[in-house]
Amino acid sequence: MTMLKTETPSQRHALLDQYADDELVGAFLDDQLEAVEAVRRAAPQIAAAVAAAVPRMRAGGRLIYVGAGTSGRLGVLDSVELYPTFSWPHERAVALLAGGAGAMFKAVEGAEDDRAQGAADLRAVQPQDRDVVFLLAASGGTPYVLGALHAARAAGALTIGIANNTDAPVAREAEIGVTLDTGEEVISGSTRLKAGTSQKIALNTISSALMVRLHKVYGNLMVDLKASNAKLVQRSVRLTMHATGVDEATARATLEQCDFHVKVAVVALLNGQSTAEAEAALARAQGSVRAALAG
Incomplete structure (x- = not known):
């Protein structure tokens, strides 16, 4: 054998x-x-x-x-x-x-x-x-x-x-x-x-x-995570701050409006949109943060 x-x-x-x-x-x-x-x-x-x-x-x-x-x-x-x-x-x-x-x-x-x-x-x-x-x-x-x-x-x-x-x-x-x-x-x-x-x-x-x-990463940032515990909530805040340059209070306030969905918060902050508008932009862009920002 x-x-x-x-x-x-x-x-x-x-x-x-x-x-x-x-x-x-x-x-x-x-x-x-x-x-x-x-x-x-x-x-x-x-x-x-x-x-x-x-x-x-x-x-x-x-x-x-x-x-x-x-x-x-x-x-x-x-x-x-x-x-x-x-x-x-x-x-x-x-x-x-x-x-x-x-x-x-x-x-x-x-x-x-x-x-x-x-x-x-x-x-x-x-x-x-x-x-x-x-x-x-x-x-x-x-x-x-x-x-x-x-x-x-x-x-x-x-x-x-x-x-x-x-x-x-x-x-x-x-x-x-x-x-x-x-x-x-x-x-x-x-x-x-x-x-x-x-x-x-x-x-x-x-x-x-x-x-x-599949557009679940923006740059090298994990922007499509589920903030299902305290650690991940904090991570969502840090990722949003890093991607957009806003302070912690602004990042957290925006995330609270979209159930801590980092993608939506990033697009809303960088495009100067409401979170509802950002969600719509992402839907049109098939989930791509870059395409939503460019569109």
Whole structure:
């Protein structure tokens, strides 16, 4: 049986259990840097994934994440962070995890081997051709994920396969394959280490780039967040002040008129409009702050 790179014992750290504390920490940290380089090498494929996904998102499509174990949990994490960060609707970020929602907190052994269940779970969310499906598997051959991949392709959805081994089925059989070649792990076979880190970076990069393209960022400011707690209210005030140059009292007063929607406050203040007029300008500009200011 050919051993996957992610499962091959590292020759650099054969005596890991004998390292002093500082050496042990150093070994893990140095190895994590390779995750960044693996993602950097895959930048062309990641950019292609963003370009292909944007028109589907503009057409009302969903982001659907599919994975098992660590990879699946990383997909869940990316999906749930989109609403508070970018006001991305909950129903447009769907995460499927082998073993069900309970597997987020307690491993469900064997669930990843059920190819038919992966296909059934994907079909249950009724994929459409405007949806984008992320298929996540460090090994690149997880049956649950492959079942979902083929069901997604049959439905016409855009499939983006992310794997940590070269020539992996998940990446090879998806419409766009992203190979994060992280190689051997410090702890042999523990893909929660740099393989997981690389997947987290790739997912963050893709979803954040999509949100920029969908006008949820102005300059480099997060202007479409949901101010759902005291910290985010303060952040909304600071962002509005930074974008417009007004003082705190003016920023807060304007935000209070539009339910702390930073986009609306920024356009209202910079255009000298009421918040209702700013909302209308943003609607005409399809949510783009720059277009609303220019119009």
